[in-house]
Amino acid sequence: MIPPFLHINGLRKTYGPVVATEHVELSIKEGEFMTFLGPSGSGKSTTLYILAGFQDPDTGDIRLRGRSILGVPSHKRNIGMVFQRYTLFPHLSVGENVAFPLRVRRLPQAEITRKVRRALELVRLGGFEERKPASLSGGQQQRVALARALVYDPPVLLMDEPLSALDKKLREEIQYEIRRIHRETGVTILYVTHDQEEALRLSDRIAIFNAGRIEQVGTGAELYTSPATHFVADFIGDSSFLDGTIAAVEGRCADLRLGDGTLARRIPLHAPGRPGQRAELMLRPERIELSPDPGPDGASLPVLVQDVTFLGNITDVVALTAWNAPVTVRLGFMHPLSGRLTRGDRLWIRWAAETVHAFPRD
Amino acid sequence: MLLDFGKLGILKWVLITLCILVALFLILPILFIVALSFGDSRWLIFPPPGWTLDWYRDLFADPRWFEAAWTSARIALSVTVLSVVLGLLASIALVRGRFRGRELLRAIFLMPMILPVVILAVALYILFLRLGLDGSFAGFVIAHLVIALPFSIIAITNALEGFDPAIEQAAILCGASPWEARWRVTFPAISHGLFAAAIFSFLASWDEVVLAIFMASPMLQTLPVKVYTTLRQDLTPVIAAASTLLVGLTLVLMILANRLGRRRSA
Numbered sequence: 226m227i228p229p230f231l232h233i234n235g236l237r238k239t240y241g242p243v244v245a246t247e248h249v250e251l252s253i254k255e256g257e258f259m260t261f262l263g264p265s266g267s268g269k270s271t272t273l274y275i276l277a278g279f280q281d282p283d284t285g286d287i288r289l290r291g292r293s294i295l296g297v298p299s300h301k302r303n304i305g306m307v308f309q310r311y312t313l314f315p316h317l318s319v320g321e322n323v324a325f326p327l328r329v330r331r332l333p334q335a336e337i338t339r340k341v342r343r344a345l346e347l348v349r350l351g352g353f354e355e356r357k358p359a360s361l362s363g364g365q366q367q368r369v370a371l372a373r374a375l376v377y378d379p380p381v382l383l384m385d386e387p388l389s390a391l392d393k394k395l396r397e398e399i400q401y402e403i404r405r406i407h408r409e410t411g412v413t414i415l416y417v418t419h420d421q422e423e424a425l426r427l428s429d430r431i432a433i434f435n436a437g438r439i440e441q442v443g444t445g446a447e448l449y450t451s452p453a454t455h456f457v458a459d460f461i462g463d464s465s466f467l468d469g470t471i472a473a474v475e476g477r478c479a480d481l482r483l484g485d486g487t488l489a490r491r492i493p494l495h496a497p498g499r500p501g502q503r504a505e506l507m508l509r510p511e512r513i514e515l516s517p518d519p520g521p522d523g524a525s526l527p528v529l530v531q532d533v534t535f536l537g538n539i540t541d542v543v544a545l546t547a548w549n550a551p552v553t554v555r556l557g558f559m560h561p562l563s564g565r566l567t568r569g570d571r572l573w574i575r576w577a578a579e580t581v582h583a584f585p586r587d
Numbered sequence: 588m589l590l591d592f593g594k595l596g597i598l599k600w601v602l603i604t605l606c607i608l609v610a611l612f613l614i615l616p617i618l619f620i621v622a623l624s625f626g627d628s629r630w631l632i633f634p635p636p637g638w639t640l641d642w643y644r645d646l647f648a649d650p651r652w653f654e655a656a657w658t659s660a661r662i663a664l665s666v667t668v669l670s671v672v673l674g675l676l677a678s679i680a681l682v683r684g685r686f687r688g689r690e691l692l693r694a695i696f697l698m699p700m701i702l703p704v705v706i707l708a709v710a711l712y713i714l715f716l717r718l719g720l721d722g723s724f725a726g727f728v729i730a731h732l733v734i735a736l737p738f739s740i741i742a743i744t745n746a747l748e749g750f751d752p753a754i755e756q757a758a759i760l761c762g763a764s765p766w767e768a769r770w771r772v773t774f775p776a777i778s779h780g781l782f783a784a785a786i787f788s789f790l791a792s793w794d795e796v797v798l799a800i801f802m803a804s805p806m807l808q809t810l811p812v813k814v815y816t817t818l819r820q821d822l823t824p825v826i827a828a829a830s831t832l833l834v835g836l837t838l839v840l841m842i843l844a845n846r847l848g849r850r851r852s853a
Contacts, residue, residue, distance in 0.1 A: 277760060300759045300768075312757035316775045325771075326761035373761065 228291035230255040230413065231381060236285035238271055245271040246437045249285070253415070255380075258407050260416045262424040262460070263434030269417045272434075273383050276415065278302055289380065305374030305412075306383040309390065311366045313358035319345070319369050320354030326377045344372040347406060364395045368402070375410060384416045388423070400426050421461055433457050453495070455584040458507045465552040467506040471498045471585065481506055481583055483526065484548030490523030491578045498585035505584045510555035512580040515542060515562055520575030528552060530570040542566060544574065617834055624827035631824060642828040652829060655813035662724070662809060663792040666731045670788035671781055673732075674739030675774075681740070682747040693744075700737045707733065708801040715802070722804030730802050731792035738787035746780020747773075779847050786844045790837060 229252035236249035246268035253259050261269035274280045276287060278299035286293050294302055313322050323344050327337045345351050348368040358366055367387050374382055384403075388396045404427060407414055418424055424431050425445040433440045433448065433456070441453040445461070452458035459466070469481040472488060479498055481489040489506055498504055519525045528544035531551065540563050542554045552574060556563045562572075592599060619633060624642055626635025646652050681693050699707060711730050712721065720726035750773060758768035774781065796811040803812045814829055 277756075279756060298764075299756075300762050300764050302760075303762070304760060306757065306760045308753050308757060310751055310753050312751065312754045314754060314758065314772050314776065316778070325758065325763075329762040329767065329771075370757070373757075377762065 228288065229253065230257075230290060232286075232288045233272070233276075234286045234288065236272060236275060236282045236287070238268075238275060238280065238282045244437050246275075246282075248438055251432055251439065251442060253413060256411045256413055258404075258414045258416065258427060258429045260418060260424040260428035260431045261434055262418060262421060262431050264419055264460075267434040268437035269432075269434040270385060271437075273385055273415060273417050276381070277304060277306055277383055303377070303379050304381050304383060305377070305379035306385070307367065307370045307374050307387040309386040311358070311363065311370070311390070313361075313366055313369055313373075315358055317358075318354060319350070319356045319358065319361070322358065322369055323373045323376050326373065330377065340376055344376040345369075347375065347409065348372045348402065363391050364399055367391070367399065371403070371406065375406070375412065378412075380413060382412050382414045384414060386418055389418075389420075396423070397426075403427060425461075431461075433460060435460075452507075452582065455495075455505065455507075458582065458584065462509055462511075463553060465508045465510065465550075466584075467508065467546065467550050467552065469504055469506055469583075471500050471502045471504050471583075473500055474498060478578075479504070479583055480523075484546060484550060485526075487526055488523055489581075492581055492583040493579065495582055495584050498583070503586040505586065507582045507584065508552055508574070508576065509580065510541065510553040512576070513552070513554055514575040515544075515554045515556065515560075516573050516575055519573045524578060525573050525575040526552075528572055528574050530566055530568055530572065532568065533566045535564075540564070540566075544572070620827050621831045621834070623824055624831040626824065629824065631822065631827070642824040645823075645825050646828045646832075649825075652810075652813065652825075655808055655810045658807060659793055659809040659811070662727045662731060663789045665724075665728045666735050666792040667785050667789045669728065669732055670735040670739040670791075671743075671784050674736055674743050674784050674788075675781065677736075677740055678743040678747050682744055683752065696740050697737045699733050704734070704797040708798045711798065712801040722802065722807055724807065727799070727802045727807065727809070730798045731795055734795065734798065735788035735791040738791055739784035742784040742787060743777065743780045746777035746783075750777055782847050783844055786840050790840060794833060794837060 231253040233249055233251040233253075237247050238245045249268070249272055251259075261272060263269045271280065275282050276294075278294075278297065281295065287295055313319075314325065317325065320341055323341045324337050327340060332340075341354065342351065345353060348371050350365060350368055350372065353361075353365070353369070358369070361369065370387070388399055391399065400423060403414075407427075416424075416427060428445065430442060430444055431448060432442045435456045441448060441457045448457055448461045452461060455466075458464050467483055469483045469489065472480045472482045474494070475491070477494055478491045479494050481492055481504055483489055483506065492506060494504075514520070519527070526546055528546055530542060531545050532543040534541045534543075538558050540556045540558075540560075542556060544552050544554060546552060554574060595602070622635060623631050623633065625638050625640070626632065627637040627639035627641065628635055677696060681689060681696070708730075711726075711733070715721040715723075715726045715730075720729070754776065755765075755768050755773050758772040759765060763771060794811055795809075796815055799809045799812045800815065803809065808816070810829065810833060814826055814833075817823070817826055
């Protein structure tokens with residue numbers, strides 16, 4: 226059997242009594258764009274720093290093409306990295322910054338010149354060779370850092386929230402550039418972010434980190450349509466959760482008794498549940514319907530409009546159920562109710578059973 | 588702004604006058620000495636009745652002055668090199684290190700700055716007598732190193748604190764070994780701090796007199812000691828000439844330090 230390109234196996238790292246990561250298990254394919262997504266302190270950066278060799282795990286292994294890299298010091302791992310902070314060498318020109326990894330590798334000057342030019346063209350900064358880092362904008366600096374990390378053709382490129390210091394518009398612009406560069410170079414990228422939109426925009430697959438563990442690994446669509454845990458459901462997409470009690474279980478589906486006595490029928494269960502157990506009903510804002518009329522029995526709830534936020538192409542409506550639980554509904558611009566809702570309107574939310582999920586509580 | 592200088596009215600002129608007075612108070616003695624060094628009165632009369640370069644001729648004619656200056660320069664340069672190297676190593680530990688007693692260690696390193704120099708001089712003198720270092724070149728260098736090191740450590744820790752360690756990590760991932768990364772990236776990036784440390788260390792030794800008086804021997808004395816002993820024996824304008832040259836060199840070094848500082852902030 227061919228070993229996976231990059232395999233992270235049972236990684237665990239503690240700082241004194243604090244567990245930073247645990248049971249981190251992941252296989253990454255060559256050329257894949259894998260994102261570690263999670264809140265701060267969830268262990269995603271620790272995992273990346275272990276890959277870079279700046280930290281050693283307590284247990285576990287990392288294998289690149291079947292060979293462990295843990296015994297290899299950082300400077301011999303041949304891994305590229307772009308950092309969250311600006312890390313260009315302040316005393317060197319842009320060209321010399323990008324040339325640095327090649328000079329350390331003692332390449333001939335002609336080859337250095339050629340590779341530096343190609344790398345700067347790749348990040349669309351051709352002709353910037355003589356500039357000093359201090360004269361560049363934040364976005365340009367990160368692009369030079371990207372060129373410097375790619376110029377020696379590393380098998381793996383690590384990116385630790387490289388865009389978090391930039392404003393939203395610039396961030397989206399560079400996200401697009403990163404996608405293009407990934408496509409053009411075919412380099413395997415491990416990308417850390419806490420921004421779900423960024424993760425969805427960039428990645429082939431996403432690993433969701435929470436409290437030091439990976440909760441789920443999958444494509445954006447997989448994570449969105451079938452979240453494995455409550456945390457994933459909450460983190461990908463802005464879901465609303467309604468408390469309820471399991472009334473009956475039928476195969477992998479359950480009937481849920483909600484706060485006002487309404488019975489939500491045939492809801493897919495995400496973990497085995499039993500009658501009487503508490504469970505949460507997950508509703509995706511864009512997958513539920515807002516309507517003046519009730520839907521079929523067991524798939525709708527009366528609500529009171531609490532807040533309407535116009536966001537351009539969409540309108541977010543926060544509505545309260547009879548027992549005062551908030552539910553967010555997202556309406557498209559063309560929706561018949563869009564632009565006609567006001568606080569205090571009484572309406573119904575309706576859903577199709579296959580678009581909602583129930584998470585039994587422990 | 589609340590304290591806009593243009594809107595202070597009469598207070599503005601009070602401040603300007605005060606600044607001029609303070610500046611005069613600081614600069615006049617130096618200007619006096621410079622003037623006296625060119626004056627033709629043997630008794631240091633001010634204003635000088637006439638002008639002459641005799642005192643400079645006397646100064647350069649006497650090989651003992653040159654010898655003292657050469658000794659001063661050798662000691663100051665040795666102190667500079669040692670102070671920058673040791674200051675750099677100590678600063679790396681103080682800024683990057685995570686160990687118990689780090690702040691205490693920092694305080695100990697800066698202690699010679701607050702300790703009266705006379706006390707330091709007596710203590711070192713007694714110690715060096717026992718070690719047989721009194722009157723020796725090494726004794727001089729070590730004594731001056733004690734007072735130069737705090738300046739060096741302050742300048743280098745400041746520079747190092749303004750340098751993001753992630754930049755060094757980036758260099759390491761680029762393939763540089765940790766010491767190569769420091770040598771090719773960290774040290775050049777904090778070079779303004781290293782230069783400042785070098786200049787202040789040099790000056791700390793170059794115009795130091797108290798320790799030098801204790802350390803000096805008939806065979807080995809620095810320029811400030813020579814000035815001091817000459818002053819006690821006979822009051823001659825040659826001292827003013829020597830002092831003027833001392834001030835001149837110090838001035839050049841300070842301007843150099845200032846230039847380096849400005850280029851960095853530009």
